[in-house]
Every structure is written in structure tokens, then in C-alpha cells.
Amino acid sequence: MxxxxxxxxxxxxxxxxxxxxxxxxxxxxxxxxxxxxxxxxxxxxxxxxxxxxxxxxxxxxxxxxxxxxxxxxxxxxxxxxxxxxxxxxxxxxxxxxxxxxxxxxxxxxxxxxxxFTFENGLTEAGISIRHQDAGRNVPMYRTTTACAPAGRISGDMVVSMRPIPAAQVAEAVRITDRFPAVHGAPVHIGEPDQIGIADLSSPDFGDAPVIEDGDIPVFWACGVTxxxxxxxxxxxxxxxxxxxxxxxxxxxxxxxxx
Amino acid sequence: MxxxxxxxxxxxxxxxxxxxxxxxxxxxxxxxxxxxxxxxxxxxxxxxxxxxxxxxxxxxxxxxxxxxxxxxxxxxxxxxxxxxxxxxxxxxxxxxxxxxxxxxxxxxxxxxxxxFTFENGLTEAGISIRHQDAGRNVPMYRTTTACAPAGRISGDMVVSMRPIPAAQVAEAVRITDRFPAVHGAPVHIGEPDQIGIADLSSPDFGDAPVIEDGDIPVFWACGVTxxxxxxxxxxxxxxxxxxxxxxxxxxxxxxxxx
Structure with missing residues (x-):
């Protein structure tokens, strides 16, 4: 239950x-x-x-x-x-x-x-959540993507990353796009260096990722921002x-x- | 142009x-x-x-x-x-x-x-904007629908009204639903008294409506709120x-x- x-x-x-x-x-x-x-x-x-x-x-x-x-x-x-x-x-x-x-x-x-809210939807669609399967925290990274400043507040975006098998990446986008109030669709797919992430194995928050052969790193905007x-x-x-x-x-x- | x-x-x-x-x-x-x-x-x-x-x-x-x-x-x-x-x-x-x-x-x-932003979309779909055709301001009404209060601010919702031919009401909903940043789909269709509007012909803001036979009054949340x-x-x-x-x-x- x-x-x-x-x-x-x-x-x-x-x-x-x-x-x-x-x-x-x-x-x-x-x-x-x-x-x-x-x-x-x-x-x-x-x-x-x-x-x-x-x-x-x-x-x-x-x-x-x-x-x-x-x-x-x-x-x-x-x-x-x-x-x-x-x-x-x-x-x-x-x-x-x-x-x-x-x-x-x-x-x-x-x-x-x-x-985390939409992970359930991913699982139900048969998309494995690698960090859950490994009993780890999701890996999160600082990016070099600047947020829009507001008053006295500014900073760069933080993202969470889930490795998704290449064949399921489109489905993961489609599912998470339906949840705009929990970050929605990914902000970046593949090519971590383009958003300032030098080393995927060393996240700034959370645990190191579990990435399997054929996985693509998929990045979602994160509330740690x-x-x-x-x-x-x-x-x-x-x-x-x-x-x-x-x-x-x-x-x-x-x-x-x- | x-x-x-x-x-x-x-x-x-x-x-x-x-x-x-x-x-x-x-x-x-x-x-x-x-x-x-x-x-x-x-x-x-x-x-x-x-x-x-x-x-x-x-x-x-x-x-x-x-x-x-x-x-x-x-x-x-x-x-x-x-x-x-x-x-x-x-x-x-x-x-x-x-x-x-x-x-x-x-x-x-x-x-x-x-x-007003989505009126163009309605017109392009062949839905007449009665107040535009008559060279009038859109009619707006105070309702008895309370907004969620916030800090020191509270108040009831104001709505704009466009009379839409019954056969086109669903299409008007469908079109305006695509524009959540400009009030989106209507908040009420027909039965003005249910939201505290006693007399459609006497709006609280704007001009009196032009309502033709077979029109249904359709209400959208309004930025005069x-x-x-x-x-x-x-x-x-x-x-x-x-x-x-x-x-x-x-x-x-x-x-x-x-």
C-alpha cells in the first residue's frame, strides 16, 4: 500500500x-x-x-x-x-x-x-530511475546558465540529472513536460560541458550517478537553484x-x- | 498592415x-x-x-x-x-x-x-467580438467569487464578458485555453447570477454589452481584479x-x- x-x-x-x-x-x-x-x-x-x-x-x-x-x-x-x-x-x-x-x-x-514528483510517472512508463534502484540520492550540478536576476537575488541554475536509455529519452521528455509545476521537461539533454558541467561523476549535491551503457544524461531544472x-x-x-x-x-x- | x-x-x-x-x-x-x-x-x-x-x-x-x-x-x-x-x-x-x-x-x-490578447485568435476562428464590432469597451463585472487572500490583500474576482453564439462557445474555450498567461479558458459560461452578476446590461466597468439572439454570455477572469x-x-x-x-x-x- x-x-x-x-x-x-x-x-x-x-x-x-x-x-x-x-x-x-x-x-x-x-x-x-x-x-x-x-x-x-x-x-x-x-x-x-x-x-x-x-x-x-x-x-x-x-x-x-x-x-x-x-x-x-x-x-x-x-x-x-x-x-x-x-x-x-x-x-x-x-x-x-x-x-x-x-x-x-x-x-x-x-x-x-x-x-521527484514525476519520477513515479517515469517508472510507470517503464523508465528506470537509476539513483532509486541504487538506493542513492539524485545527482545535482551547478551550471553556468544564469538565472534572471530579481532585486538583490541572482545566481546560476542548478540541475538534477537522470541517466535515461537513448530509446526512452523522448518518452521521458513527453512525460515530464506534463508537469510544469515540478520543473516540467528537461532543460538540457546530453553534452554536459555545454552547461558548464565538467565531470558528471562529481555532482555538487547528492550522490554520484549510476550511468549504464547506452544512457544519455538528461538534465532537469532543480529546486536547489x-x-x-x-x-x-x-x-x-x-x-x-x-x-x-x-x-x-x-x-x-x-x-x-x- | x-x-x-x-x-x-x-x-x-x-x-x-x-x-x-x-x-x-x-x-x-x-x-x-x-x-x-x-x-x-x-x-x-x-x-x-x-x-x-x-x-x-x-x-x-x-x-x-x-x-x-x-x-x-x-x-x-x-x-x-x-x-x-x-x-x-x-x-x-x-x-x-x-x-x-x-x-x-x-x-x-x-x-x-x-x-484582449486572445481576441485576435477568436476573430481568426470566425468568432465575432461583439464589443469590437460595436466600437465599445468590453463589459466587466464584479463577481462574488472570492480570490485567495495574500498578506494584507483580499477581494473578489472581476470578469470580462463576451457574448458568443452557442454553436461557437466550445471553440472559444478551446482557443482561449491555449493562452494561460492571458487568463486562459473562461471561468464561467452562462448563468451570470451564479457568480453574483444580477444585471448583464449594467457592467461595473467598460460599456454595456451587445448581445444577439442565441448568444451565451461567456466570462473570463479579468486583470481588473x-x-x-x-x-x-x-x-x-x-x-x-x-x-x-x-x-x-x-x-x-x-x-x-x-
Missing amino acids: RATGAEARARIRSGFDGPTSGMAPGLVQANLISVPADWAFDVLLFTQRNPKPCPVIDVLEPGQVESALAPYSDIRTDIPGYRIWNNGELTGEVTDATQAWAEHPDLVSFLIGCS PQAAIQASGVPFAITHSPGKMFITDEPEDTYRR | RATGAEARARIRSGFDGPTSGMAPGLVQANLISVPADWAFDVLLFTQRNPKPCPVIDVLEPGQVESALAPYSDIRTDIPGYRIWNNGELTGEVTDATQAWAEHPDLVSFLIGCS PQAAIQASGVPFAITHSPGKMFITDEPEDTYRR
Whole structure:
């Protein structure tokens, strides 16, 4: 039986701290970025101008910790891992962000659709998800593709990569194109060096890829992009999820299928 | 020959003060809402939560008066009519907003796609645009359909109405559904009282409709919605376009066709 969102969040709240790819299949997963209210407009504008890496599916206003997409959730505890950022530097990783939130009660939180959401659709079409099969986190890479800047925020796009057998690449595009709110179709297929990725075997986030003979590396815009922007822009304070460790909502992926 | 966006804006800048439906066909037209920087997050969040009435196509940051969608444009002069709002009350209508801008230099401006954009597609499919044929402004109505509130902003949806022959209603839906950035498919077809419209002949904005025998009233979400929200929410200061008098961009409508 498939896990409900509430069950997955309860499991995480009580200690699960791994990547969430493959958990609660069929439900939308989300990236998190929380910033002080003074920076909220810049971040929201950055997402509006960069909808491919930053498709916003919910915004929690100051003081709000329950997402409208997940009744009884608590954004401070229901993610397996958080990163704490000060002046653009990663200063800590925690599994419970309650204390950090208490020190910054005006945080505005953005939930951004995650590509784990469409992995279920790929699997159902007979396309193997190599990192899931290997029990690894998805590999993610910084690119040299600049995002559109917004106010005080700028940065390059981060992408996730899934190796797909050449015969199935078109089908993978077709399936993921139906999910614009979780990054949609790939941004690049093959030729990693063209987007500034020198070595596929050394991702900037997540685990090293498993690539089989005849696989083509396929790149999707990734919700870790705001973390690269936080770094590049020296945002004074932020809390994000740890790459690959997502917020699981109660929304069926069908809600975001077009 | 079709007018370019620059030609249409020059004509407006030099005095044209009528509605823009039918001007520069094939180019995207936009609604305007400008608010002080302190209110910009609330407005952007309102648009994010209400994408059907408020599809944002460009945001001009404080001090910016040229839209990225219209080189050499000036948002202060290139709209045929502006409304000035103080504390939620309409306090003036002008054809040049340069002075109002000078008094509020931190204004953030939101351009919201306008349904005039898809009228060209309807016409090309042989669907008559009654208000254009009669040389009138499109009729617009306040509804009792509440928008999702955001921060300090709330309000009901405003809709535009086009009477469509019953045999062509489905085709009108099909065509406009392809343009999500300019309100997309209708929000309601027939039965105006169900959305709180008591009298079709007395619109809240624009001109009275021309309805022929066998026409069905078809309602699209309208970019005047933020003006109703400004009123309902008592926003301290705002500048908007006058209903029906839009900002004409250089973007071909195809850019926003899916």
C-alpha cells in the first residue's frame, strides 16, 4: 500500500533523515526556502522570473508553519534535513529547524515543486530511475546558465540529472513536460560541458550517478537553484531543505499534470 | 498592415485615450498595477495565489519605467488612461502618470496579461467580438467569487464578458485555453447570477454589452481584479490602468500560446 503524505511526514518527524526520492509515490514533493520577510519580495520575484527551476506551489506567510498542501504539517520538523545559511554561507545542517525558526519568527517560506514528483510517472512508463534502484540520492550540478536576476537575488541554475536509455529519452521528455509545476521537461539533454558541467561523476549535491551503457544524461531544472542564489547573493539569513531531502505534501501529482 | 507595439504606444503617448481592444492585433496587451515597495510582496503573492485573474507577465522594480516586454516604453505615459488610488479610494483619472510617479518613486509595477490578447485568435476562428464590432469597451463585472487572500490583500474576482453564439462557445474555450498567461479558458459560461452578476446590461466597468439572439454570455477572469482588491483592502496608494485601456507590449501572442 502506498504511504500517505501524513504517514511519510510522521516517519520523518520521528527520525528518518535520508533522501525522499521514492517515498509516498504519487504525491507532490517540494523544496524549501525560508527567508526573513524583508527578503520575501526578492525571492518571490526571483521565482516568478525563473519558473522552470523555481515553480512555487505554496507560500507560507510570517508565523505560518503549516502548508495548505499538507494539513497538520509543520514545516519546521517535517523535512529530513535542513540547511542554515548566514550571509550566504552554509553554517549548519539540522534535522529539526524549530530553534532556528524561533530565532527568526518573521520567516516567509516558499515551497517549490520537486522533480521527484514525476519520477513515479517515469517508472510507470517503464523508465528506470537509476539513483532509486541504487538506493542513492539524485545527482545535482551547478551550471553556468544564469538565472534572471530579481532585486538583490541572482545566481546560476542548478540541475538534477537522470541517466535515461537513448530509446526512452523522448518518452521521458513527453512525460515530464506534463508537469510544469515540478520543473516540467528537461532543460538540457546530453553534452554536459555545454552547461558548464565538467565531470558528471562529481555532482555538487547528492550522490554520484549510476550511468549504464547506452544512457544519455538528461538534465532537469532543480529546486536547489535558490540555494545557489542565496550563496551568490549573500542573503543575510535563510533556511532551506538539504538537497534530496524534501517536504512531502498531500497533493496527488495529478493536481499538477496538465 | 498591422501596427507594431512601438507605433501603438507612440499613438497613445501622443494623445489616444480610448480602449485598446483591437489595437496592434497579435501583440500581448497588459493590465497595470503599481504599488509602493512596502506592498509589493503582498501584491505579488496575491497574483501567485490567483493566477487565473492575475497572470503576471512582467514586474518592474522600483525606479524602473521601461518594460522588458516593450523596449523604449515608458509605463508612466504609454497607457491611454490611469487611475490613481489613495487608501482604497479612486481619487483621480489621468492620461499621463508621470507626476504621480514622481511623488512615489519606489513604485513596483506589475503587468498582468489581458484577454484582449486572445481576441485576435477568436476573430481568426470566425468568432465575432461583439464589443469590437460595436466600437465599445468590453463589459466587466464584479463577481462574488472570492480570490485567495495574500498578506494584507483580499477581494473578489472581476470578469470580462463576451457574448458568443452557442454553436461557437466550445471553440472559444478551446482557443482561449491555449493562452494561460492571458487568463486562459473562461471561468464561467452562462448563468451570470451564479457568480453574483444580477444585471448583464449594467457592467461595473467598460460599456454595456451587445448581445444577439442565441448568444451565451461567456466570462473570463479579468486583470481588473487587483483594482477590486485595492479597494477592498485599503491599499494606501496605487496606480492602475483604466479598465479597457491597456499597455501594449512588443510580445507576439504566440509567445504565450502553449
